[in-house]
Amino acid sequence: MKHIIGLCVLCFLTIACTDPENETVIGYQLEYPAYFPQKNDIPVDNLMQEDKVELGRMLFYEKMLSADSSLSCGSCHQQQFAFSDSAQFSKGIEGRKGDRNSMAIVNSLFEKSFFWDGRANSLEEQALDPIKNPLEMDLSIEEAITRLKGSEKYQELFTKSFGESGITRDNLAKAIAQFERTLISGTSPYDLYKQGKGSLTEQERRGEQLFFTHPEPSVGLRGGNCGDCHSGPLTTNRLFSNNGLDIESIDFGLERVTGSAKDRGKFKIPTLRNIALSAPYMHDGRFGTLKEVLDHYNEHIQQTPNLDLLIIDATNEVNGTSLELTEQEKEDIIAFLHTLTDKEFIENPAFADPNKN
């Protein structure tokens, strides 16, 4: 059965078929390195299609979708910052201050849950939330639909993409989700190095080694302990973690969704691809630099009741009580993190605001 679905997906991705009205459906080919996960959760009722991606891109940059038409999704998710922004808390309409740091949209195609607290289970579910959110774009979806219906351009584009159903809540979400799925970053210098097309400096390679190693002081193995959670080519295991930020959590994170005290102060483990571009860091943007992040993990972990075991356990010294990396090692890891900055991704014209071309 799996194979059948796979085959269908493949067909829709690759086959262009013509309908009686001479309209053409062209599948959108998602491309990424072979070492990326080969399974994804694209819903069968929203298979990738070129015209939907293009519509999604226009909607992503459409300011009409905010109450006062001042903001689009792209206002807080800017390509130059890996589809994040540089503010601690992004500003919504009328300068309203949000309560979380804008998440980078990178390889979200492979993610299983969305937002820092994981409250959405699909990009389709995620896409409408910021439009409705009073601290962000503050526009009811009903009003958004009305506004889009008032535009001949969108009437035409929705009909072209979705047929008779045209402009609906579902189709709005589907189109934005499709554009988000195309935001794939797999051409960083580290990718090129792994593919044998580029090289790393000595320092970057030391950082790579540290990044992926869980320290074992008993056998003299030093490690930065990053890769346990920021694992694999996506640099995230797509789970949630309490990483010892505050003894008393101000923001309960995942607990707000699950209702379980075990999940207090747990937040989504983000990808580190393009991390050098998406400062500040953490769900509340408390750290301005990667150095501050490394200092946190190395020296300032708070012993929260549900602190991640992999953090508690990790030290580079026998009987050590913190991570105990040297300053040099921290710098090495930061050098490695910079190799995840994907210039092609942030300069890809297919991801840019179509109104600015």
Next chain:
Amino acid sequence: MKKIIKYFVIALVSIFALTSCTEEDVVTDGTVVLKISNVADDAPLVLDKNYTNANGDQFSIENIKYYLSNVTLTNEDGTTYEVPDSYHLIDNISEDITLTDIPLGTYTDISFSIGVDAVANSSTAQPGDLDPSNEMAWNWDTGYKFFLLEGRYISKSDEEGTFTFHIGKNANYKTLKFTKTITIEENSTIEYNFEGDVQAVFSGPNTINLETTNSAHGETGGDIADNYASNFFTLK
């Protein structure tokens, strides 16, 4: 537009419907279900519950996951049937692995491995449940953790701490074999009930003292791998 997709789906569905019709005419296979349950002290494992291991340390489990792979059935005539793409991640307390298209016949033994074989462990191919960015991944060079066990302990001498066992690397890939004669007939489903005893991770050939062995990553977990190889699974 919508119509086209509809026709397309209908066309595909009919093709597969036709295919399955032909298959139904001559049934050549059955289904095997491996029902896996993680247990401790003869009861289903309860996360965060306190247990006492063979060494006398108290422990609780927060996270247990492992790969079970390459299921092989030995026919009474001595030939073997290897289930293709057989990589299964067990990440719940109990889990069913359903294997379809098993050729009809009488089988005397079943074997499988804990971990991921050397070939799949060093390749970017991702058959079955292999996923290079799940919790079982080491780094970008593929390579998987075979057996992951994380929890807390209070040792015999009242030392409190945490343990993280992430066992992997080719040396710790262990193949287990169980004897039980089963016959797969047309359209039949045969169940095997396996219990994975968490206590066995701490005992067997090697009694684990959590005060001294509380962190094992990669190749350093040989003692623990020998334990899971010898007595973790029981066929009920």
